[in-house]
Amino acid sequence: xxxxxxxxxxxxxxxxxxxxxxxxxxxxxxxxxxxxxxxxxxxxxxxxxxxxxxxxxxxxxxxxxxxxxxxxxxxxxxxxxxxxxxxxxxxxxxxxxxxxxxxxxxxxxxxxxxxxxxxxxxxxxxxxxxxxxxxxxxxxxxxxxxxxxxxxxxxxxxxxxxxxxxxxxxxxxxxxxxxxxxxxxxxxxxxxxxxxxxxxxxxxxxxxxxxxxxxxxxxxxxxxxxxxxxxxxxxxxxxxxxxxxxxxxxxxxxxxxxxxxxxxxxxxxxxxxxxxxxxxxxxxxxxxxxxxxxxxxxxxxxxxxxxxxxxxxxxxxxxxx
Amino acid sequence: xxxxxxxxxxxxxxxxxxxxxxxxxxxxxxxxxxxxxxxxxxxxxxxxxxxxxxxxxxxxxxxxxxxxxxxxxxxxxxxxxxxxxxxxxxxxxxxxxxxxxxxxxxxxxxxxxxxxxxxxxxxxxxxxxxxxxxxxxxxxxxxxxxxxxxxxxxxxxxxxxxxxxxxxxxxxxxxxxxxxxxxxxxxxxxxxxxxxxxxxxxxxxxxxxxxxxxxxxxxxxxxxxxxxxxxxxxxxxxxxxxxxxxxxxxxxxxxxxxxxxxxxxxxxxxxxxxxxxxxxxxxxxxxxxxxxxxxxxxxxxxxxxxxxxxxxxxxxxxxxx
Numbered sequence: 214x215x216x217x218x219x220x221x222x223x224x225x226x227x228x229x230x231x232x233x234x235x236x237x238x239x240x241x242x243x244x245x246x247x248x249x250x251x252x253x254x255x256x257x258x259x260x261x262x263x264x265x266x267x268x269x270x271x272x273x274x275x276x277x278x279x280x281x282x283x284x285x286x287x288x289x290x291x292x293x294x295x296x297x298x299x300x301x302x303x304x305x306x307x308x309x310x311x312x313x314x315x316x317x318x319x320x321x322x323x324x325x326x327x328x329x330x331x332x333x334x335x336x337x338x339x340x341x342x343x344x345x346x347x348x349x350x351x352x353x354x355x356x357x358x359x360x361x362x363x364x365x366x367x368x369x370x371x372x373x374x375x376x377x378x379x380x381x382x383x384x385x386x387x388x389x390x391x392x393x394x395x396x397x398x399x400x401x402x403x404x405x406x407x408x409x410x411x412x413x414x415x416x417x418x419x420x421x422x423x424x425x426x427x428x429x430x431x432x433x434x435x436x437x438x439x440x441x442x443x444x445x446x447x448x449x450x451x452x453x454x455x456x457x458x459x460x461x462x463x464x465x466x467x468x469x470x471x472x473x474x475x476x477x478x479x480x481x482x483x484x485x486x487x488x489x490x491x492x493x494x495x496x497x498x499x500x501x502x503x504x505x506x507x508x509x510x511x512x513x514x515x516x517x518x519x520x521x522x523x524x525x526x527x528x529x530x531x532x533x534x
Numbered sequence: 535x536x537x538x539x540x541x542x543x544x545x546x547x548x549x550x551x552x553x554x555x556x557x558x559x560x561x562x563x564x565x566x567x568x569x570x571x572x573x574x575x576x577x578x579x580x581x582x583x584x585x586x587x588x589x590x591x592x593x594x595x596x597x598x599x600x601x602x603x604x605x606x607x608x609x610x611x612x613x614x615x616x617x618x619x620x621x622x623x624x625x626x627x628x629x630x631x632x633x634x635x636x637x638x639x640x641x642x643x644x645x646x647x648x649x650x651x652x653x654x655x656x657x658x659x660x661x662x663x664x665x666x667x668x669x670x671x672x673x674x675x676x677x678x679x680x681x682x683x684x685x686x687x688x689x690x691x692x693x694x695x696x697x698x699x700x701x702x703x704x705x706x707x708x709x710x711x712x713x714x715x716x717x718x719x720x721x722x723x724x725x726x727x728x729x730x731x732x733x734x735x736x737x738x739x740x741x742x743x744x745x746x747x748x749x750x751x752x753x754x755x756x757x758x759x760x761x762x763x764x765x766x767x768x769x770x771x772x773x774x775x776x777x778x779x780x781x782x783x784x785x786x787x788x789x790x791x792x793x794x795x796x797x798x799x800x801x802x803x804x805x806x807x808x809x810x811x812x813x814x815x816x817x818x819x820x821x822x823x824x825x826x827x828x829x830x831x832x833x834x835x836x837x838x839x840x841x842x843x844x845x846x847x848x849x850x851x852x853x854x855x
Contacts, residue, residue: 237608237674237675237676237739237755238574238604238605238607238608238675238738238739238740239572239573239574239604239605239607239608239610239665239672240572240573240574241570241571241572241573241608241667241672242570242571242572242573243570243571243669244565244571246567249562249563249564250562250563250564250565250571250664251560251561251562252560252561252562252563252614252616252648252649252662252664253559253560253561253616253649254616254617254618254649254650254651254660254662255618255651256618256619256620256651256653256658256660258620258653258654258655258656258658259655260655261653261654261655262653283559283560284559284560286559286560287558287559287560287562289560293573295573295574295575295662296575297575297576297577297660297662298577299577299579299658327573328573328574328575329575330575330576330577330660332577332579332582332583333579333582334579334580334581334582334656334658335579335655335656335658337577337579337620337655337656337658337660339575339577339618339651339658339660341573341575341616341618341662343571343573344560346562348564351560351562353558354558354559355558417559418558418559419559434558
């Protein structure tokens with residue numbers, strides 16, 4: 214199958230909202246008056262971001278989900294995306310599954326694939342997403358203030374638990390593994406929560422490389438520090454509710470520096486707790502308060518007894534470390 | 535060097551025109567009222583789109599140039615771009631050169647890098663460019679009409695000549711090789727010509743996979759055909775002006791199906807020839823009339839004697855063929 218047939222068969226659908234979609238040199242998008250365009254780009258590499266034998270339906274979902282998660286972290290409403298795909302071969306079974314997972318998530322968010330590129334090479338998936346946010350209303354990393362609460366959405370650490378099990382570092386019972394694996398392979402971008410937090414949250418980002426490492430970007434850009442309640446963060450893990458027994462260090466590692474969570478970490482003034490909880494309730498997204506912003510720089514991680522835990526073990530995931 | 539240091543050192547510069555650049559979850563762009571956003575994404579893979587040992591300064595240039603060429607083909611003015619980069623190692627010499635070539639071309643077009651991603655993996659460069667074009671004024675592939683002239687900008691075929699020489703298929707004298715190699719490695723995106731052709735050209739695209747193959751996309755989308763003057767196309771080749779002697783088939787192959795030209799192929803009504811030539815002159819971009827659009831579908835390639843040449847040899851480049 215040629216390149217153009219392949220694009221046509223799996224990825225071309227009628228354009229609905231964009232002015233011009235797949236099949237010209239550029240896609241054309243309209244941005245409504247008073248809106249800014251939010252743009253983010255993520256690249257997923259076989260063997261680095263996913264296992265070669267991962268279910269292509271899950272991979273299609275995740276490739277778009279991690280990008281939508283960036284829009285969510287800015288409070289932007291998704292509009293469209295481009296896909297650049299390097300494939301070792303035009304495997305129709307793989308492509309069909311990949312397109313299915315990708316386009317199902319696109320449909321769920323009412324966005325469309327407007328362009329891109331396909332080429333021959335090692336498996337590499339690069340998606341660029343476009344969203345819109347009212348001018349001046351985007352959630353940035355630089356707005357956290359001392360005294361603000363620190364919140365996270367959903368559950369932390371389960372994706373890392375699955376990864377460690379798949380890498381043979383820990384043993385998980387089949388039920389626990391398959392639940393955790395869904396979190397690793399099919400993360401839920403918190404788009405509705407992100408837009409609901411506009412005007413409420415003082416800063417936000419998405420947790421992709423591990424809570425503490427990602428949170429440090431907010432703290433640096435806001436020139437503040439944080440006290441983190443390790444147990445509160447740890448209690449968000451779905452696996453904690455099971456009968457699973459693991460060493461404490463493993464739990465902490467997963468929850469605080471796990472990576473691949475694609476949850477939102479955000480700050481909000483303490484007098485906006487009700488508004489945060491209302492936004493969470495409206496969007497059916499669990500949120501947990503896990504600490505507060507301090508004037509003193511750095512992150513202090515505290516256990517249930519209020520003791521500071523050593524952090525050197527929980528460094529952020531870094532693709533070149 | 536860690537991922538974040540690497541981004542900061544080579545790719546972060548102060549934001550000038552975008553509302554928010556590298557360092558948050560999304561970049562934020564403003565699109566002026568009455569404008570549409572034009573978006574295009576191209577992925578370059580080592581060993582497929584460039585040789586592993588190519589000068590990284592040239593590669594940085596080309597990675598952005600091929601994307602700007604897509605904006606040019608739509609008549610869009612470039613605004614900004616994102617870069618997703620997969621690297622086998624954080625080689626500082628390579629990165630410094632790549633960033634130099636990339637950002638020099640960005641500066642020449644007064645656009646800025648607003649975001650992206652870096653990761654570890656086989657060398658892969660994915661750039662997404664953003665441009666603006668007045669609503670309804672984009673040059674599309676679907677507007678060619680019978681009787682329209684067919685034009686190309688600049689020179690065709692020299693890039694392919696260099697590629698064939700570098701692959702050892704033909705011998706070129708050192709001077710001819712280095713001139714042709716510059717066309718292969720440092721193409722000039724025809725951005726100024728593209729915007730100047732708004733309202734004049736009836737259709738346009740950029741020639742990246744070879745003239746005949748690319749032109750067929752215009753013909754299919756416009757439901758027309760074309761008569762091409764092979765010698766006119768061939769005379770655009772810079773190498774034709776040298777003392778180089780090659781078989782006719784080689785010249786035709788390069789000019790008609792060479793690929794990697796990044797020139798504009800466009801159509802315009804015959805009564806707009808003066809306007810086309812004025813646009814070319816204003817933007818200091820050579821243009822050559824190489825044929826005309828016909829009502830009958832398909833492409834007929836004619837030699838200087840008006841005989842139809844067989845075309846099966848000059849198929850378009852296809853990444854999965």
